[in-house]
Amino acid sequence: MVGIHTVGPRRTAALRVTALGAATAVLVLAGCSTGGSSANGSYGFPQATQDTSSTITVWVDADRQAAAKAFQKAHPNTKIKVVTYDGSANGSNSFRTKMQLFDRAGSGWPDVVFSSQNNDAAWASQKNNGKQAFAAVLDKGLVPNDTLSKFTPGALNPCTVSGQVYCLRNDLAQTVLWYNKSLMDRFGYTVPTTWEEYEALGEKLAKEHPGYIVGAQGDAWTPEVFMWASKCEANNITGPKSVTVKTDSTTCKRAASLLDTLRGDGTVPNVSVFTPEFVKNYTGKVLMMPGPAWYAGAIFNNPQSLNVPPGQLAVSAPLLWKGEDKAVTGNVGGGTWFISSHSTNLKAAAEFVQFVTTADDYQVNVAPGYPAYAPAAQKWIAKQDASKYFATPLQPIATAGSQVWDGWGYGLFSQEAVWAKTMTPAITSGTSIVDLLPTWQQAIENQAKVNGYTVS
Amino acid sequence: MTLARQGDTLTAGARERRRAAAREGRAPGRTRIGYLFVSLYAFLTLAFGIAPAVYSVVLAFTNADGGFAGLDNFSKVVTDFRFWPAVLHVTAYLVIWLIGLLIFVVALALIVHALSVRWASTSLRFVYYLPGALAGASSVLLWLFVLDPTASPVSGLLRAMGFTSFVQVIQPGNLPAIFAIIAFWTGAGGWIVIMYGALNNISTEVIEAARIDGANAVQTALRIQLPMLRKWIAYMGVMSLAAGTQLFVEPQLLSQASNAIVPNDYSLNQLAYQYAFQQNDFNGAAAISLLLLVVALLLSWVFVTRGGLFEREE
Numbered sequence: 001m002v003g004i005h006t007v008g009p010r011r012t013a014a015l016r017v018t019a020l021g022a023a024t025a026v027l028v029l030a031g032c033s034t035g036g037s038s039a040n041g042s043y044g045f046p047q048a049t050q051d052t053s054s055t056i057t058v059w060v061d062a063d064r065q066a067a068a069k070a071f072q073k074a075h076p077n078t079k080i081k082v083v084t085y086d087g088s089a090n091g092s093n094s095f096r097t098k099m100q101l102f103d104r105a106g107s108g109w110p111d112v113v114f115s116s117q118n119n120d121a122a123w124a125s126q127k128n129n130g131k132q133a134f135a136a137v138l139d140k141g142l143v144p145n146d147t148l149s150k151f152t153p154g155a156l157n158p159c160t161v162s163g164q165v166y167c168l169r170n171d172l173a174q175t176v177l178w179y180n181k182s183l184m185d186r187f188g189y190t191v192p193t194t195w196e197e198y199e200a201l202g203e204k205l206a207k208e209h210p211g212y213i214v215g216a217q218g219d220a221w222t223p224e225v226f227m228w229a230s231k232c233e234a235n236n237i238t239g240p241k242s243v244t245v246k247t248d249s250t251t252c253k254r255a256a257s258l259l260d261t262l263r264g265d266g267t268v269p270n271v272s273v274f275t276p277e278f279v280k281n282y283t284g285k286v287l288m289m290p291g292p293a294w295y296a297g298a299i300f301n302n303p304q305s306l307n308v309p310p311g312q313l314a315v316s317a318p319l320l321w322k323g324e325d326k327a328v329t330g331n332v333g334g335g336t337w338f339i340s341s342h343s344t345n346l347k348a349a350a351e352f353v354q355f356v357t358t359a360d361d362y363q364v365n366v367a368p369g370y371p372a373y374a375p376a377a378q379k380w381i382a383k384q385d386a387s388k389y390f391a392t393p394l395q396p397i398a399t400a401g402s403q404v405w406d407g408w409g410y411g412l413f414s415q416e417a418v419w420a421k422t423m424t425p426a427i428t429s430g431t432s433i434v435d436l437l438p439t440w441q442q443a444i445e446n447q448a449k450v451n452g453y454t455v456s
Numbered sequence: 457m458t459l460a461r462q463g464d465t466l467t468a469g470a471r472e473r474r475r476a477a478a479r480e481g482r483a484p485g486r487t488r489i490g491y492l493f494v495s496l497y498a499f500l501t502l503a504f505g506i507a508p509a510v511y512s513v514v515l516a517f518t519n520a521d522g523g524f525a526g527l528d529n530f531s532k533v534v535t536d537f538r539f540w541p542a543v544l545h546v547t548a549y550l551v552i553w554l555i556g557l558l559i560f561v562v563a564l565a566l567i568v569h570a571l572s573v574r575w576a577s578t579s580l581r582f583v584y585y586l587p588g589a590l591a592g593a594s595s596v597l598l599w600l601f602v603l604d605p606t607a608s609p610v611s612g613l614l615r616a617m618g619f620t621s622f623v624q625v626i627q628p629g630n631l632p633a634i635f636a637i638i639a640f641w642t643g644a645g646g647w648i649v650i651m652y653g654a655l656n657n658i659s660t661e662v663i664e665a666a667r668i669d670g671a672n673a674v675q676t677a678l679r680i681q682l683p684m685l686r687k688w689i690a691y692m693g694v695m696s697l698a699a700g701t702q703l704f705v706e707p708q709l710l711s712q713a714s715n716a717i718v719p720n721d722y723s724l725n726q727l728a729y730q731y732a733f734q735q736n737d738f739n740g741a742a743a744i745s746l747l748l749l750v751v752a753l754l755l756s757w758v759f760v761t762r763g764g765l766f767e768r769e770e
Contacts (some may be wrong), residue, residue, distance in 0.1 A: 091716050097733040104738075128736055129520045218623065220715045270623070272715065277606040277621055420716035428623045446537045451735060 061087025171369030228330030237409025690763020
């Protein structure tokens with residue numbers, strides 16, 4: 001009987017709470033949809049009504065929290081709210097996913113977003129089902145031209161769509177030739193300057209010192225390290241919705257054949273550098289390693305990975321192909337900073353992205369990667385040289401920074417995902433890359449087409 | 457999981473009790489408080505089940521601007537180069553998983569039920585159930601380590617099978633079996649416990665009669681227990697089929713962990729996800745979901761009719 005007595009009042013209370021909740025929800029929804037009336041702005045895109053005292057929301061990945069902290073220290077009067085997300089890393093694509101949901105909802109966009117990927121401008125610069133493009137145009141006055149021009153030549157290519165700049169590059173990921181100077185000296189080898197010499201040295205190493213390696217080809221960015229640097233035209237983005245794919249060229253075949261040869265003799269094994277297997281089998285056994293600038297911190301000078309002692313790791317400029325007079329190189333990632341075109345405080349947002357990409361307080365003193373902003377990059381190199389970790393000066397990294405071949409673009413779809421899904425399993429099962437080039441071509445074309453590209 | 461005796465249609469008493477209740481002019485248990493109890497569920501079903509389903513039906517037949525699109529979305533997704541491989545992947549996985557589930561769950565439940573040592577039976581049931589207590593995604597993460605020969609506690613077994621690296625383990629041909637094993641490991645325990653409960657519901661008179669007639673344990677299992685479990689097996693089939701066609705977490709996590717060597721469009725559900733969030737084509741995604749629903753409904757119908765799930769014995 002006790003139960004019956006208490007049911008009545010409790011139920012009424014529950015109803016009251018529900019009604020209150022529903023009312024609140026309606027209020028919140030109404031509040032969301034009234035934010036910001038759009039008017040044509042002076043920076044080349046429609047702006048929301050500006051409020052220079054409003055708090056800006058900044059999305060960063062775990063590593064870039066330090067950038068937000070450095071900004072707060074330097075600009076205590078600008079209010080920022082930091083949200084940590086996965087940085088769109090490892091193919092999660094969360095940056096695009098979330099912005100599309102905000103597009104559908106019509107509100108909620110953050111003011112500034114860091115992405116660890118370099119192909120986000122491809123979608124962020126475009127209208128989406130009739131909705132305003134997410135990315136703010138930066139080179140129409142929002143960021144001074146003087147600042148933009150000091151980025152390393154080519155650094156803003158991933159941010160540039162149809163001639164307009166939509167993001168600022170955080171760091172560069174140009175590929176260079178890393179090598180172990182102590183091992184080179186011990187074995188009596190000289191550092192190769194061409195890919196042909198590199199291949200020959202690999203074969204020699206396999207005979208004289210089996211177990212040692214000159215690279216790895218198990219990662220999704222293998223095509224970006226080897227194919228890109230060989231001017232293989234697998235990803236020539238020629239417009240916002242057009243791409244040229246030609247994997248049957250000699251430039252693709254020479255890189256493919258090099259990979260096949262050196263996989264065959266075990267000096268460029270089909271293993272990812274981020275696996276326990278790699279660390280276990282190859283610690284102390286890496287003679288050379290073509291790879292992005294960030295390999296230094298990510299695998300060589302990392303106690304969790306190869307942990308190369310100070311004074312051994314050296315770097316050499318990108319390799320040439322015989323008969324060519326100018327070396328080109330590839331690129332593996334390098335983060336980007338975007339400003340939302342929906343921001344109600346563009347001034348603070350612009351101040352923030354300029355600080356994190358150019359200020360010494362972050363890019364030189366804190367950031368692990370090679371800065372895209374050239375003045376910061378020079379200071380960063382001086383700082384690294386002073387650390388005495390490297391056996392040779394780091395200037396080749398700066399040289400490589402402006403040698404990234406521009407015939408490989410930054411499209412909407414991931415070349416890394418195509419390679420990983422189509423090529424890696426086939427290579428693992430024993431097929432040669434030279435034989436797989438037509439398969440690769442087909443896979444890229446298919447992926448491009450479902451993303452709305454015309455393929456030529 | 458406990459199964460109340462009175463709710464079981466296998467026992468004759470339930471029907472009579474219901475008839476008796478009906479004669480009294482009142483359905484059993486229908487009081488006003490009942491509506492309150494069911495209201496929260498009904499509200500949540502409407503908000504997060506029915507409404508999104510209706511929305512996706514609308515999306516599937518319209519284009520991005522909201523205009524009627526007829527069957528355009530369907531023809532688009534069916535001609536997508538990723539669609540039929542995904543259908544094949546899910547089919548292969550379903551075949552392996554459902555057959556494995558039916559055979560092993562029933563066999564293990566029968567064995568546990570036949571154990572006469574009480575503590576052995578109890579602890580086995582607990583052990584079976586344990587993996588199911590881990591949340592879906594975290595148990596898949598655990599498998600990422602199990603499948604990597606350099607980190608796996610069963611690396612010896614993997615090496616004996618000829619696998620020396622993670623990439624070799626996750627070759628496309630192995631994936632349906634891998635996903636089936638993961639799903640079995642995470643989901644089968646709960647079903648074993650349910651089957652055990654169902655076995656407990658078979659009245660002891662029937663089993664004793666069989667024993668007096670000279671049936672041994674195997675004969676009892678095949679001739680008495682299995683036929684009487686038919687509905688429970690069909691129930692498991694329907695539920696597992698619905699879950700299985702929606703394969704998503706396993707390939708999605710494995711895809712991220714393998715840096716996309718396991719494709720992120722491996723299953724139909726993943727393809728729908730790609731449509732919605734990579735291509736920003738919610739209409740195409742809705743079309744795939746509807747196709748999945750139709751197929752799952754058809755297959756479920758087979759299970760329901762063959763398993764006699766809604767039959768009432770007189």
